[in-house]
Amino acid sequence: MKKFFLLLLLFGSFLYAASIESDKEFQQAIAKIGKEEKLVLMIYTADDCPECAYMKQKVFHDKTVEPFLNRHFVVMEKNVHRSSLPDGFDYFGIPTMFFIDKAGVKKETLVGSKRPKPFLEALHRVWGKK
Numbered sequence: 001m002k003k004f005f006l007l008l009l010l011f012g013s014f015l016y017a018a019s020i021e022s023d024k025e026f027q028q029a030i031a032k033i034g035k036e037e038k039l040v041l042m043i044y045t046a047d048d049c050p051e052c053a054y055m056k057q058k059v060f061h062d063k064t065v066e067p068f069l070n071r072h073f074v075v076m077e078k079n080v081h082r083s084s085l086p087d088g089f090d091y092f093g094i095p096t097m098f099f100i101d102k103a104g105v106k107k108e109t110l111v112g113s114k115r116p117k118p119f120l121e122a123l124h125r126v127w128g129k130k
Helices: 002-015 024-033 050-059 066-072 116-129
Strands: 039-045 073-079 096-100 106-111
Touching (some): 066 116, 106 116
Parallel strands (some): 039 073
8 A cells, every 4th residue: 555655646746747937947948048038939749759850850950940940949848758747738739839938928839740931930920929
């Protein structure tokens, strides 16, 4: 019985989700931003997600996307199978991309992979809303 409660305690603490403001990776992303006017792009991925790999390896590094992405956003990745996911950032498909300001306010959410041109258009739209 003690083993069961110990496992429940360990498993429960792993699944515990905190606010985005207290998320260590979010805090690191905010530190990278410093005083610049940028947003955080938090992408939910999984190891077995080809669309996630496509976004991270191809689209984010596309010659038209990368300069704008680097100028206006800090990217952080959360693996849905291995990372603690913050409260209020639920997903129903991957990749899911959340655009978040320094205060932890979600500005927009994109679900699924995009080709470079539509993704760049989405980045411009989100940046315009900041």
